[in-house]
Amino acid sequence: MMIANLTGMRSFLILGFPGLSPKHYGPVSALLFFIYLAIAIENIFILTFVIFEKSLQKPTYLVFCHLALNDLTFGTLTLPRIISKYWFGDSIISFYGCFTQMFFVHYLGSVTSFMLLVMTLDRFIAICIPLRYPVLMTNNIISVLCGFAWFIPLPLVVAIVLHALTLPFCKSNIIAQCYCDHISITSQACGENVKIVQVTTLCMAMVCLLLPLAFIVFSYISILVVILKMSNAAGRKRTLSTCTPQIFITCLFYLPRCFVYVSNTVGFSFSLDVRIFLILWYSLLPAAVNPIIYCFKTQAIKEMLKKRLRKTKIGIKIQLSY
Template identity: 85%
Template sequence: MLANFTGMRSFLILGFPGLSPKYYGPVSAMLFFFYLAIAIGNCFILTFVVNERSLQKPTYLVFCHLALNDLTFGTLTLPKIISKYWFGESNISFYGCFTQMFFVHYLGSVTSFILSVMALDRFIAICIPLRYPALITNNIISVLCGFAWFIPLPLMVAVVLHALTLPFCKSNVIAQCYCDHISITNQACGENVQIVQVTTFCLAMFCLLLPLAFILFSYIYIIVVILKMSNAAGRKRTLSTCTPQIFITCLFYLPRCFVYVANTIGFSFSLDMRILLVLLYSLIPAAVNPIIYCFKTQYIKQTLLKKMKTHRIGIEIQLAFI
């Protein structure tokens, strides 16, 4: 039976419990501009790549999938916490909270698999470059990214349905800025709570650590290949082609690993600090990734500068005839 036994109809998003009401306005404004950065940056990448035929190549198609994922994640998580501090709207419906939880964990898992596709693209491009045109095409990348979107889907559906079997008899307060599995199941009671939490943890580790193992193998092998190159200019040029992917991967994994390791060794955070860390490692990559695409990817930067230069020249010609 996929229903709780308490009649709980809604949850209350706590946000930052130690935040003084006088800071609600500035915090909501900061989160709003943060969301604008995510929306504008990722929409720009999607529009720019779709409309620029020279950028419709495998590497940049992966960037588009990641940008779509980041845009969706920001849209599904930030508006609710913004409305809490801006309008005092803290309530979220029972099933609305579970829906948000599904997308939070689903999109995080998709990101992990897309990053492994990104690593595969660079692995083949650098380690077996002669086979790259045959092995990595737009169609193959689209299929691989399709698998990245599909593989976590049944797993996260199972996670949600499993959590829905729990009775909820504790507080309806979600000690987080959005609904996630830990925050929701902490409000459940009964002997099955730990089983649900452990099962979900194992699935989460599968979705995070399996791609991470492949990513680490790929980039370590890539670095070894680059170091073996005799030409210094060639080493620098080759390394520059994979630095954006390495930056993006580090932004996603390193903060998560830090929090997991800190919890494992017994280093405790205050509730406000833990919520802030989760919010930062969830949302900073979504805001920063478009900047990395533009300024760390040479071809995108050159194409963007060329477009801006052409546009400026066009404006100057129009002004000259006025």
Template identity: 75%
Template sequence: HSLRIHLTLRSFIILGFPGLPPQYYGHVSAILFLVYLTIIVGNISILSIVFSEKSLQKPTYLVFCHLAFNDLTFGTVTLPKIISKYWFGDSIISFSGCFTQMFFVHYLGVATSFILLVMALDRFVAICLPLRYPVLITNNIISALCGVAWLIPLPLMLTTIFQALDLLYCKSNVIAQCYCDHISIMSQACGNDVKNAQVVGLCIAMFCLLLPLAFIIFSYASIIVVILKISTSAGRRRTLSTCTPQIFITGLFYLPRCFVYVASTVGFSFSLDTRIVLILLYSLLPAAVNPTIYCFKTQDIKQTLVKKFTTTKIGLKTAPT
């Protein structure tokens, strides 16, 4: 019976927010659409600014570009389906579509973790080993490191996906989430191999989150020690300002995840709706907010934007009528 269901299952139903009254569907879809629009405009703007300005084509900003592309892709993979559910009542996603979405959700999350590691390495060398920075951190080296950050998750996520595809699905086909993820899909599987798949998935997730996090904590702790040794307060502020965007971005990615994991570990339980909202927030908020952090916390990008805005205004004023 289980095998027959597994073979005939052709789609899943995205539940979204189970406690949401129907009269709010339009409002939720509009909010999610605005979030998606913010992600698209913000991250495409960052990519355009860096690639169009030769002065910004430095290692630090190349890492920002990789992160912006990741955020843009993540929003595109996750948001259109949940928007169409609440806007058009289309909550069905195909079996292959759900597994494809699950792959990209976790692949992009792991890639973000390793890109943040590269970002921390860039700042660590810049502040702790400033004389060696021009040699150790070049555009080519950063591009290679970011390439590795994109490559590492690939075999890990393929292992997770193929292991999940090999399971039987004999429960319901309802995904209690706004998009397909490993936990939601595993909750619909049955058989003796499910526990093994869950353990492997958890081990991979912990490895991909905690290994980069350990290096990131070491890097920023070392940076803080160096900053505290600077004799003048102006020098300390100036040095700290060179890594505040990276600290904000890293905190925005890791802190909410750590809160949810720690809360679950100590026995604090969330309702299904609360859990879904928290996961959606810590998944999508960084993608929407990161471009603002790049612009207002990074002096070079801010100056480039001001220059472009001023040039545009002057051009409009002097244009013939």
């Protein structure tokens, strides 16, 4: 299907997995639907649990809430479109609808990167300068920092989208991806400025990804040095355990991306289906797994959940006894 001319396109076609047989459309759409349900239920649960549990309204858990909101939004803006393709055969997305989706894909990814920076800063201050933590990391300060994490990428991503909109689109209208992203869209553009737009966008993306990553790596190295200097083994273990949720979440976000980028840099190529799967994997896996990490790797949340479950069981037994 081609809807292309020198003045622009009316719509794009989401390709999804090009090598997927039509007989597998149903199972794949069902799998994606259950992934979306998991993302929605888990992240709504985290938001609700922290909002209504006053004892958890502390800096660390407020950052978790911002991440949960980000993950929920990302899943909601990307998964329904690809689900409808395989479930209902609806592959068409409007021209500006595709650019809108591209904006949110890159914006929310950048917000996650800066939110991980805030999360790391919280642990850095708590472990490296613990006496200053109650002053430097209040709920108001963490809310301001999270606000900056939402705001800083905004002008950069708006500039990226507006820059891409200046390109003439005169190639195929097929998006070789499960959702609209910058590479998939600009690969359908033509003209002398395509390379300039792509390189400029790459530089901006590296700012949003590598600057937070540099601080995160520096902070965790400093944290590790402080922990290793502790003479008490139990203290070392307890202090390290307060960082494990953040480390898991950070690794889930950065490691697959770094693997794909490094592979492309050294010339290791993937098939189109594998590349699409990897991008979908590192985009959606954190959103589905992060709430589980919050619940099972964060002692306060885990204890509060146990307490609530015990109260629920006692309440059920009392009702049954009557």
